[in-house]
Amino acid sequence: MTHRAYKVTCDGTGTQKMAAGRPRSFDTDKALDRAMHVFWRKGYEGASLSDLTQAMRINAPSLYAAFGNKATLFGKVIDRYVAGPGGFIPKALEAPTARAAVEKLFKGVVGLQVAKDHPGGCLLVQGAVSAGDKKSQIRKVVTARLAMAEGAIRKRLERAKSEGDLPKNANPADLARYVMAILDGIAVAGATGANRKKLLSIAEVALRGWPS
Secondary structure, eight states, rough: OEEEEEEEEOTTOOOOEEEEEEEEEEEHHHHHHHHHHHHHHHHHHHOOOHHHHHHHTTTTHHHHHHSSHHHHHHHHHHHHHHHHHHGGGHHTSSSSSHHHHHHHHHHHHHHHHHHTTTTTOOOOHHHHSSSSSOOHHHHHHHHHHHHHHHHHHHHHHHHHHHHHHSTTOOOHHHHHHHHHHHHHHHHHHHTOOOHHHHHHHHHHHHHTOOOO
């Protein structure tokens, strides 16, 4: 969507009113998508301001005016990534059994790697790896999102255990960490060029160890 800029003016009585200013000449949704691809390929630290403005087809003042600083822009990109390319996770967890849900998760991340319209790998993993030291705010933001995904998987597995869909000795927290490790591993393999067949074989081997 294209946003219109506004400025505050005053009439003779001192009442503030909004006057339409010059509309922005770019689509903010498309600009965010382009920024997402830059961060996805290069990570947070690797994406320079010039990389972002060139890809988004705007200048630096327009970027700051529309999205704030680089860190704020990255936060908006993460929201867009989670709701868009990463949206396969909540859908997979709706599967009727835990094993079916995990299988859909694995196939979802494989599909993400072989899609032609965006980079391979995982934006969140890439962001965490390239976000500087462990105390950086960007790394905290990214790891918090990864923790949310793991938490959603754990809750699904806890429900499966309560329904008898998992053995009584199964540990949902450990299984959720295992699933996340496989998802991250598939994403890394995809980023390094592994094809669909190789990625699916990783998922297949991982599922062989699923508790029955």
